Amino acid sequence: MRPTVHDIAAEAGVSLATVDRVLNNRPGVRAVTRDKVEQAIETLGYVRDVAAANLAKGRTYPLIFIMPAGDNSFMRGLEAEVRAATVRSAAERTEITILTVPAFNAQALAEALAEAHRRQPAGVAVVAIEAPEVTAAVKRLRDDGIAVVTLVSDLPGSARDHFAGVDNVAAGRTAGSLMGRFLGNREGPVAVLAGSMLVRDHRDRLEGFQAVMRDCFGTRALLPVVEGQDDAALAEKLVAALIDAHPDLAGIYSIGAGNRGLVAALEKAGKAGTICVVAHELTAYSRAALLSGTIDALLNQDAGHEVRSAIRVLKAKADGLAVIAAQERIRIDIFLKDNLPSGQV
Template sequence: MRPTVHDIAAEAGVSLATVDRVLNNRPGVRSVTRNRVERAIATLGYVRDVAAANLAKSRSYPLVFILPSGENAFMRGLESELRFAMSRSAAERLDITILSVPAFDAPALAAALLDARKRRPAGVAVVAVEAPEVTEAVKRLCEDGVSVVTLVSDLPGSGRDHFAGVDNVAAGRTAGSLLGRFLGGREGPVAVLAGSMLVRDHRDRLEGFRAVTSEDFASRQVLPVIEGQDNPLLVEKLVGALLERNPDLAGIYSLGAGNRGLIAALEKAGRAKSVCTIAHELTPHSRAALLSGTIDALLNQNAGHEVRSAIRVLKAKADGLPVIAAQERIRIDIFLKDNLPLEQE
């Protein structure tokens, strides 16, 4: 049988009220008595059932998620997964608020973090933009004792508690290796399409891509980065101009979103099959393009896993429990048209 608080009280020779004060780190217990209770806990191997304790206290977890607005299909998928979690929030004692900000807008994001801070949540999850005002806003939350998880794009140096996302340098290296191998000895430059260099995930992916290209495919020219702001219309315009300027273009690495515009530009120019294209995130549009051959390979991160991971970590931090690193590791999926999961998955 698992030891109980009654066993701890008997072992330590104290009352149940004293055991409760020690377990909940409340004042009013002498250090010698506290030490005796803690020794009893260690001797008996007592593990506190936090879920049961929270249920008994009717505890809830007020959490704030800050997501970019706009047409980014992956972000909308992330929001959909979050709303699904919200539909089950009563059972998990969650109280989730979603705040939306324009994509890549650092001042707006800093203001949203200030708004979140005023709500006094148990934790905040945010798709970060790397800018001084955002870093400072996250630091203030952490100083207030509010746990912060960065989603998809990290913010090192901010004091955040956890990052729920893939290793983006590794993702960029994977894309570089795939593109180089697919192209083989075919000549011609390759282009990189990003959303914005203001976000860490895009910069990390670019770093990894360039590293592999220089190491393993040194003769391949990499053109200057194009920033499409994850906007399909802007991406279509920019990629259309890229294709006109570079009739010998061999490949494109799209490390951000806006892939509807990329697909449209390639197909309008009649270059859907002649330009090798590696992109990120499995969405309805990228799935169709992978099946048609316009996109050759997709790197994907599981939005549902990221949302669930962020919630688990924020709850664990609120309860003072350790985070299980292996459980929260987000893997990089590589999809070809031959191994696509069923659409309902």
């Protein structure tokens, strides 16, 4: 059996109140008595259950989530999951605040991180942009003892504590394998529609996709990446231009959230179902396009799992506890129209 505070009190010959003062580093204990308690703790091998202690004390965890604004369907779904977590706040002992910033705006994100720092939360979860000012803002938070989890898009090389998201290189490689196999011997180049190369998840997906297309389907031409800023109108214009410039276009890999514009361009050009499309994230729009055959395959990440993971990790870091890696691994789901989960997105 694990030793308890009662065992410590008996070993040291002191009261439970004295043990509590020593464990919580409160005054009112003579040095010789404190030494006895600490020696008993070492002798018994006592390890304090910080989470249980905080539960007993009714500790709450103020957390801040920083997310991009705009009409990105996946991000709005992610935000909905954060808001759902606020409903569970009483049970999870959290106080969650959401800050939104313009998408792909590194300076605005750095300022939001600075605002979060001023509020002194227990932890911050942020959809990251890889930029020096953002990395510096994360470091300032960590230097002040505030835990940071990157959400969906990582910031490797920074001082962040944990990344709650999928392996995006693996996701890109999966997309490349699907694209190459679906196209088979069909001729024509493949286009890549990204949101922005400022975010690590899009760059990692591109890296994985290009590696598989090069190594396994090397005769297939890849067109230069176009960036739609995850804006439906801009994505529609860019895809329409690609179709006009390349009448033999065989496939499109949509890395980001421009799927509404992509689908609109394909339908207007009469190319829906004839150009192979592999895209990301299951939303109401992408579900409909998958069912209609405009999109051939979707790679999805569970936004709810990511939010719950971020909360668990931030609370664990605030308590100085270890993170259970297997519990926090976010899987990559592959959906075809044949295996779509039932219900609305």
